[in-house]
Amino acid sequence: MAKDGLTIGDLSKRTGLAVSAIRFYETHGIVEPVRNAGGHRRYGRHDIRRLSFAMAAQKLGLPLSEIAHHMSDLPSHRAPSRSEWGEISLGIRDRIDAQIAQLNLLKDKLDGCIGCGCLSLDTCALYNPDDGAARAGPGPQFLKLSNGS
Structure with a gap:
């Protein structure tokens, strides 16, 4: 030094x-x-x-x-x-x-649908029938809504 x-x-x-x-x-x-x-x-x-x-x-x-x-x-x-x-x-x-x-x-929420379609499993219709989350905008809407952002 x-x-x-x-x-x-x-x-x-x-x-x-x-x-x-x-x-x-x-x-x-x-x-x-x-x-x-x-x-x-x-x-x-x-x-x-x-x-x-x-x-x-x-x-x-x-x-x-x-x-x-x-x-x-x-x-x-x-x-x-x-x-x-x-x-x-x-x-x-x-x-x-x-x-x-x-x-x-x-x-x-990683093992279920998080509202963006990236994890479209057979059960997705239970979480997001007819992709209703899309009306809230792009991205993982359920994650956004759950977090309050």
Whole structure:
């Protein structure tokens, strides 16, 4: 590690991300390196946490634009405090809870017709006679209606 911060190579080794991926995250505002006197990017140790959080949130299915939005209020050149991370958590918690509810609903209805015709089984007429769900619009209408969206 350089005295004035982590190089992009150092950050790559610590996070497991390719250098190109770190630059990609940088374009989305997830990390904001400073430039040293020679013009080279330098990252703080806090950027390891920022990148790790972004990677974890993406694995949960959050789009990078949403992650960047939530992280935009965090300080860019120091480690966030516990309360600052807590605020991010609250902002994302409702999104994750809704996603879990939607996945549970899908899991519970996966073996029957979900109203889009993709699982047209012999019993589909019981759930959707004459494709009545089509009047509500395209897509899995029973899943949408059950979820309230």
